[in-house]
């Protein structure tokens with residue numbers, strides 16, 4: 221067919237969309253563009269450091285570039301280095317799969333106080349994203365708001381002993397940071413009943429296997445996985461699950477944060493050294509998501525599409541990205557009308573700072589070979605070194 225498709229975002233949605241398209245039409249010219257010099261989005265910078273099995277999907281995505289002829293154009297940010305009209309002029313189809321990198325605000329008084337941290341910002345810092353802010357101090361009693369899998373990921377990382385992080389790709393600085401927090405208690409707050417919480421039972425089972433935790437439930441319920449975990453744990457680190465607790469306000473009192481929640485027993489207050497919100501993600505403001513969704517809706521059929529978290533909001537894990545990508549590929553191929561005059565990737569010729577997949581393979585090899593014995597990878601962390609691996613090699 222020879223049609224040209226630009227996919228913006230090399231996370232699971234972008235990669236699965238390319239994979240599904242190339243499976244059906246191997247002669248498509250597919251260019252995957254990412255703002256970062258490295259591919260795979262949240263597989264690298266969101267999925268927990270100790271869940272290497274999940275990160276294994278990256279090996280499958282790599283085949284896109286090594287065997288299926290897709291091209292990676294890293295370090296190319298839509299809205300900064302290139303505009304959407306440029307891409308739409310150059311390609312038969314553009315797919316926006318840029319994810320959602322902003323933390324949804326709690327939306328209660330005090331949610332901007334110092335010590336209130338978004339789980340996205342925290343995990344980006346923990347997993348050494350080049351644009352992440354510094355790791356914050358959490359203090360002895362962090363409170364996590366939210367009971368989805370991201371909340372449980374954060375909880376598990378905070379509760380693990382150094383030995384329990386063996387085999388992960390957590391870097392040396394985040395490892396030292398975790399050890400320095402001296403956390404003595406963790407509270408998890410959620411609005412729903414325990415049996416309606418959004419975490420997967422397997423995530424709770426994993427918590428129950430940690431040596432330090434002592435899981436407790438404020439309002440008992442028939443949540444089977446949680447009840448089993450509560451009965452199985454008796455470590456020195458209390459982890460209080462407070463379901464049916466709707467956050468209504470945050471205040472700073474005597475150097476600590478005070479969270480007020482509405483519960484079936486009336487309002488209650490929880491003292492916290494820090495508050496981590498894990499209640500979903502929104503667009504970080506770099507792109508105008510609402511306008512782009514509208515533009516895609518209004519575009520002629522077979523021209524501009526949105527995919528993944530950027531399209532659906534922050535619901536769904538990696539397998540859902542794959543299912544949606546397969547449906548999207550069918551839709552695109554049904555409607556695409558190739559135009560041989562479109563220049564495609566030739567429009568990137570002037571962008572000398574773009575990095576390609578060979579560049580990533582070099583970084584990947586360096587990261588794997590420099591991993592210490594108790595880690596599977598040591599990430600290169602700063603953008604300058606990501607762009608110039610020789611700097612890292614010589615260091």
Ligand SMILES: Cc1cc2nc3c(=O)[nH]c(=O)nc-3n(C[C@H](O)[C@H](O)[C@H](O)COP(=O)(O)OP(=O)(O)OC[C@H]3O[C@@H](n4cnc5c(N)ncnc54)[C@H](O)[C@@H]3O)c2cc1C
Nearest residue numbers: 229231232233254255261262266298318319528529537538
């Ligand atoms: C902390 C966390 C842990 C998770 N753990 C799991 C898990 O264990 N298992 C699981 O199945 N799911 C997990 N998920 C969910 C999973 O990560 C998402 O379902 C999936 O990553 C969404 O894919 P995406 O491609 O839509 O977005 P992303 O993965 O966010 O990819 C978007 C890509 O777009 C790029 N981009 C953004 N803006 C631009 C721009 N302007 N120009 C060019 N490129 C741009 C980004 O750099 C990124 O590479 C987790 C999510 C989070 C936040």
